[in-house]
Amino acid sequence: MTAIHIRGLVKRFGGFTAVDGIDADVPRGEFFGILGPNGAGKSSTMRMLGCVSPPTDGVLRVLDMDPVRDGHRIRARLGVCPQADGLDAELTVGENLTTYARYFGMSRRAARERTAELLEFMQLADRAGSTIQTLSGGMKRRLVIARALVNEPDVVLLDEPTTGLDPQARHVVWERLFRLKQRGVTVVMTTHYMDEAEQLCDRLVVMDAGRIVGEGAPAALIKEHASQEVVELRFSGASQEECAQALPGIGERVEVLPDRILLYCANGEKAVADVHDRGLTPTGVLVRRGALEDVFLRLTGRQLID
Structure with missing residues (x-):
């Protein structure tokens, strides 16, 4: 068959x-x-x-x-x-x-x-x-x-x-x-x-x-390579890299991008609460479900290939 x-x-x-x-x-x-x-x-x-x-x-x-x-x-x-x-x-x-x-x-x-x-x-x-x-x-x-x-x-x-x-x-x-x-x-x-x-x-x-x-x-694939939920955090003033130094241990994985930080986690609302508990105040917060695009970018990278 x-x-x-x-x-x-x-x-x-x-x-x-x-x-x-x-x-x-x-x-x-x-x-x-x-x-x-x-x-x-x-x-x-x-x-x-x-x-x-x-x-x-x-x-x-x-x-x-x-x-x-x-x-x-x-x-x-x-x-x-x-x-x-x-x-x-x-x-x-x-x-x-x-x-x-x-x-x-x-x-x-x-x-x-x-x-x-x-x-x-x-x-x-x-x-x-x-x-x-x-x-x-x-x-x-x-x-x-x-x-x-x-x-x-x-x-x-x-x-x-x-x-x-x-x-x-x-x-x-x-x-x-x-x-x-x-x-x-x-x-x-x-x-x-x-x-x-x-x-x-x-x-x-x-x-x-x-x-x-x-x-x-x-x-x-989403379960294996991404997470149930993804939290997108944006910070003004300090660089995203500086803010990310206070985030280890929150969620399953942290990814730092030039304009935002991605937290891969099972519970987005809890992850956001943990971020505030560490004294961080993001200017933008988005909680969404993990998607196939997260899998794609993790497996193939974010570098543009022409």
Whole structure:
């Protein structure tokens, strides 16, 4: 019942190692996420899963087949939503789907029926005759996802499906993806949005420098690498570093940033009371729950990577 099996997977480009010996298994019907900063190896991994880039080393099986030897058979059962839309501006919304459906050997009638079904599913039925230029960014992304579902795939690969969308459009896409999850479709998604991963993914891996540095369900990762609650403290006058010297022993961990101090703890209100008991008066206090973003930053660091 494993849709994807990975052991010691490596991808090199000359002397550069983009993916450095990763292991993972994705059961059928799971919504699986791949997180990581730019250059972590996410896109290289997705291209190998999509059978468009052969592995340099290791074992990769997709639907119990070898992508190198059985690439054409695997691609027939994959749905792929790339970062770039790649929609045909010369065709209408509906024609973009019916034409793509014909590549999979569907009859014209079956292609039209599948197109109507998918446009309804992605809330685009009223735009079937529209040109691509008239669509908003959110509509285009929903159309690309619909295109990825034309062949009723066993595995869907989504590469940053909501990048660049406004909050309303993102939530519409989330709702559609959640319905896919309810239908039992196996989905592998890369994203830079931690809330998106936390909402949709049954399980995920965090990649950094080509390796997997964390793996598990979102809640389990938060429990392991962050804390139940996080207190954000801001102090004026004295530097954050000076104030932090009075905080050891409060909570599980203290992190000092240029503009604030983070206290990772089980009880935020108690931690704030302990801070005041030590004679400190912060100018700003925020108590929030631990989040996947805290895990991401702890595992991959806060340094910007271009």
